Amino acid sequence: MLELLAALLGTYYSAKYALISQRLARPAVSDDGRRGFIIIQIDGLSYDHLRAAMQAGYAPHLRRLVERREMHLHPWKPGIPGTTPASQAGIMFGDSDPIPAYRWYDKETGQAHVCSDPSVAQAIQQDLASRNRGILSGGSSYMNMFDGDAALALYTLGAFGRSRFFEGLRGLGFLVLFALNPFRSASLAGLALWEYLTDLFQRISAAIRRSTPRPLSRMFPFLRVMSSVVMREIQTFSVTLDLFRGVPAIYTTYYGFDEVAHHYGPLSKPAMRALRAIDSRVRTIDRFRRMDHVRPYDLYVLSDHGMTEDVPFAAEYGRTLGEVVHELVGRSAALREIYSAQQPANLTAVYVQQELEAIEAGFSPPFSRIPHYLASYVERHLPTDLESARAEPAAPSDVVISSSGSLSHIYLCARPEQLQLSDIGALYPMLVSSILSHPGIWLVIGRDNGRTVILSKEGVLSVGDDTHLEGQNPLDKIAYGAWAQRQISRLASLPNSGDLILIGRYDPETQRVCCFENQWACHGGLGGPQDMALLMTEPHILWPLAAVERASGIYHLFTQQYGMA
Numbered sequence: 001m002l003e004l005l006a007a008l009l010g011t012y013y014s015a016k017y018a019l020i021s022q023r024l025a026r027p028a029v030s031d032d033g034r035r036g037f038i039i040i041q042i043d044g045l046s047y048d049h050l051r052a053a054m055q056a057g058y059a060p061h062l063r064r065l066v067e068r069r070e071m072h073l074h075p076w077k078p079g080i081p082g083t084t085p086a087s088q089a090g091i092m093f094g095d096s097d098p099i100p101a102y103r104w105y106d107k108e109t110g111q112a113h114v115c116s117d118p119s120v121a122q123a124i125q126q127d128l129a130s131r132n133r134g135i136l137s138g139g140s141s142y143m144n145m146f147d148g149d150a151a152l153a154l155y156t157l158g159a160f161g162r163s164r165f166f167e168g169l170r171g172l173g174f175l176v177l178f179a180l181n182p183f184r185s186a187s188l189a190g191l192a193l194w195e196y197l198t199d200l201f202q203r204i205s206a207a208i209r210r211s212t213p214r215p216l217s218r219m220f221p222f223l224r225v226m227s228s229v230v231m232r233e234i235q236t237f238s239v240t241l242d243l244f245r246g247v248p249a250i251y252t253t254y255y256g257f258d259e260v261a262h263h264y265g266p267l268s269k270p271a272m273r274a275l276r277a278i279d280s281r282v283r284t285i286d287r288f289r290r291m292d293h294v295r296p297y298d299l300y301v302l303s304d305h306g307m308t309e310d311v312p313f314a315a316e317y318g319r320t321l322g323e324v325v326h327e328l329v330g331r332s333a334a335l336r337e338i339y340s341a342q343q344p345a346n347l348t349a350v351y352v353q354q355e356l357e358a359i360e361a362g363f364s365p366p367f368s369r370i371p372h373y374l375a376s377y378v379e380r381h382l383p384t385d386l387e388s389a390r391a392e393p394a395a396p397s398d399v400v401i402s403s404s405g406s407l408s409h410i411y412l413c414a415r416p417e418q419l420q421l422s423d424i425g426a427l428y429p430m431l432v433s434s435i436l437s438h439p440g441i442w443l444v445i446g447r448d449n450g451r452t453v454i455l456s457k458e459g460v461l462s463v464g465d466d467t468h469l470e471g472q473n474p475l476d477k478i479a480y481g482a483w484a485q486r487q488i489s490r491l492a493s494l495p496n497s498g499d500l501i502l503i504g505r506y507d508p509e510t511q512r513v514c515c516f517e518n519q520w521a522c523h524g525g526l527g528g529p530q531d532m533a534l535l536m537t538e539p540h541i542l543w544p545l546a547a548v549e550r551a552s553g554i555y556h557l558f559t560q561q562y563g564m565a
Helices: 002-023 047-056 058-068 084-093 118-129 171-179 182-209 220-244 257-264 267-290 313-317 322-328 344-364 369-382 422-429 432-438 481-493 552-561
Strands: 036-042 072-076 104-107 111-114 140-142 152-154 249-254 296-304 308-314 337-338 400-406 407-412 440-448 451-455 459-462 467-471 502-503 513-516 533-538
Touching: 036 267, 047 058, 047 267, 047 502, 047 533, 058 072, 058 533, 084 118, 084 249, 084 552, 104 400, 104 407, 111 337, 140 220, 152 220, 171 220, 171 313, 220 249, 220 267, 220 344, 257 267, 267 296, 267 451, 267 467, 308 313, 322 337, 322 400, 322 432, 322 451, 422 432, 432 502, 440 481, 451 481, 459 481, 467 481, 481 502, 502 513
Parallel strands: 036 249, 036 296, 140 152, 140 249, 308 513, 337 400
Antiparallel strands: 072 533, 104 111, 296 533, 400 407, 407 502, 440 451, 440 502, 451 459, 459 467
């Protein structure tokens, strides 16, 4: 009877999604004999934090998969910088060299770059695609930084503006879409309202307890609802639709945990509740994956990096890092600090506006006035002008500080090339020693005649063809110091890394870092759970993940597994 019920359900869903696929102009994909795969990325979730969430009951489906041995949970190291753009570039294209941080500065052009700028993401993707084939060739990308050569890319920065969910869907098509999903349509409104009320309660509670920096931006509640509910439901629906279409490769990212954890902490109740909602969507996708489809599918659940609790530098010391450095280099020198720019969630407003415009185009008056008014409201109240969010070029004589989490690059623009430590000493004799003596700084990294020099208050490590150590090893604070040494040397060798690279203070006992942004949990630097991502695989996937040192290693495992090499 169960087998008969499963067959009937499979037939029903196949017919239902075939009709929806037709209405959305997404044709079925022919069977080419390939085994398909689905990658579900939970942004910012560390290996340790997932295990804690499983024990606390906030990831019940993922816990069941592990306990029943249907999937195995593995830790892996994404490398430095531990950011979504660098990790996804490595996973999808096998190369992340163009990305030294989430934000960086080009001394030759005088232009600051941030990965959430679509033009920056598209330029990086073109560069990466010219070197290697993406793992999503012929597949789909949803809510990602890059598309991995996917044929369909929705809400993906590297393919910004290429496709829209409601594009080409007209009046009757909308009715069919919602009629075939009445429960999903009704629950979406309820979930959005619940998310908004939850955010309001959490903000009031945090304000009363004064325990965390409150996200006081007036647009944060709206963006949280859109990214944690509306976009989440659209991407889940799109993935399930692709399963019935027979798409060979699917990659989707859920940002809800990362967005909330930055403000409240990775183990806070708001972050854990966001994770529980994502766990429910993983369960939905996994349930549909097990039905009979055009091709069998392997499931991967991974994160791009972890997240470490922190204390903001400015909150701890009363000044930003830029203000500290400005005093050291002299007030006469023009200095520019880049530590806050458009975040991925802010792009949700742009995506929403585009979808509303697509809906408006699908209706005739008077029905088209509703999406028109909504799009106008979004445009008036939220940052949908991408040009205004881009960083302005700085003067060549500026000192530029670009920070991402507990990682900061300092660019001394007196000369266009990367400076040696001796050059920096000649320009600013006390700069390096003064920065190093600051209690909020753990490591200062520079270059000396082809060698990477890692300085801490306790010692100096010089890395080249051989290694020289003076005093105590600066990387003794972490158990995987040899890995960190290799990652730091690689970071220092990248063409757009700063003349000096700083890593904020790390306390191994409390597992906290000092963050150069106004966040209470961060990633991108070094120390704590941010260094360890997670990967869940099915038992027949036997990968040597312990040997993976950064995200590009995951790319090679996928290409070998699915014959893309």
